[in-house]
Amino acid sequence: MPLQRIDHVLIAVRDLDAATADYETLTGRTVSLRGGHPDYGTVNAIFQLENTYIELISPAGEGSFATQLRAHLDDKGDGLFGIALGTDDAAGLAADWQKAGLAATDPQPGAGTSPDGTVREWRNVFVPSANVLGLFMFAIEHVSDAATRPHARAVGDEAATFHAVDHVVINTPDGDKAVSLLGHTMGIRLALDRDAPQWGARMMFFRLGGITLEVIQRYGDDKTPPMPADAPSQYWGMAFRAADVAAAQARLADAGVNVSEVRKGRKPGTLVATVRDKSCGVPTLIVGPDPQAAED
Incomplete structure (x- = not known):
């Protein structure tokens, strides 16, 4: 099946500013970028590392994803929320998963906007949590160039x-x-x-x-x-x-x-x-x- 990587790890947070500052301290790196998902009602901060990125994500408006995040935060507080599996072929992956019996969606377009106006685009393949051990787990194919997710810069000794x-x-x-x-x-x-x-x-x-x-x-x-x-x-x-x-x-x-x-x-x-x-x-x-x- 066309899975290549763990694309990113999602961490649900209530206070994005405070969480971003904490992860800059934790990783020893500056945040790669901050942005938002208007269609989802969320805002995020990304730390792009060598083999994946950490996405701090917080509800900031209305949307099904924002509702899901709020429920998670009310129940469990800040913490690990999900994993995005990386693919270079979302359509092929969706077909494979559907054939294997997962209730996977066809590729769904998505986009995020950074403060400088840069728009990042992708295609997601979603699977109900009941199909994946009760976890929030989905696949993503990036449409935008990787340069839209710059590596988090080291502060001090690499x-x-x-x-x-x-x-x-x-x-x-x-x-x-x-x-x-x-x-x-x-x-x-x-x-x-x-x-x-x-x-x-x-x-x-x-x-x-x-x-x-x-x-x-x-x-x-x-x-x-x-x-x-x-x-x-x-x-x-x-x-x-x-x-x-x-x-x-x-x-x-x-x-x-x-x-x-x-x-x-x-x-x-x-x-x-x-x-x-x-x-x-x-x-x-x-x-x-x-x-x-x-x-x-």
């Missing part, structure tokens, strides 16, 4: 910034359904499916365009029960890549951000640090290479 997204975490009550949908129906490569009793979970890693969708089915214990079998899957957290985790951690600490000490990552040869604020309610991890491992 190595201390977030330059890419490493993975997005999804919690699910049913790993088999996740494998069937994401792997078989949608055609996203399942790189690893393993039982991890040390963490009380089944962990599935789907790879697309250099980003991992880490899908977790937690078994639960006396303190934390498993998700109800009929519960929708939920977006949970995100990990950003930094070339120098220690420098990124120090940059954030100097800016007054609540960030953990650097520690060894679960993946051999990596370092990680946990960010505890300035992330709009998204549990956030910094991950990057361990220089010591390269020397060993």
Whole structure:
């Protein structure tokens, strides 16, 4: 199926100005652009990274999408809202998904306007959340040139910034359904499916365009029960890549951000640090290479 990438990750926020300032602090980069979707009743701020972009999005008017965002914010507050899967062939993807049994729309035209008057155009393929594990997930084909989404500029030391997204975490009550949908129906490569009793979970890693969708089915214990079998899957957290985790951690600490000490990552040869604020309610991890491992 013609999927090429995780095009962007959507984060719902109430206060776009405050969220934009927080993500400039968090990523160490200036916002790429700000704009709005008059037909949707929303406004947004985009941080274009190497392999995807982060879209902070907020309701600002009337429209079905604005209504959906307000409901999400009232229920859950700021946080991860959805994922857009990137395609270069929206019509072909829609046909493939429809043939596979998804209630996918034909490509729907969309447009956004930046403050300087630049208009960005795209085509979306929407799927009801009931078809995709209860998640907000759709596909997008950009019609406008990529130059309309400039890369977020680093402030200070490039190595201390977030330059890419490493993975997005999804919690699910049913790993088999996740494998069937994401792997078989949608055609996203399942790189690893393993039982991890040390963490009380089944962990599935789907790879697309250099980003991992880490899908977790937690078994639960006396303190934390498993998700109800009929519960929708939920977006949970995100990990950003930094070339120098220690420098990124120090940059954030100097800016007054609540960030953990650097520690060894679960993946051999990596370092990680946990960010505890300035992330709009998204549990956030910094991950990057361990220089010591390269020397060993």
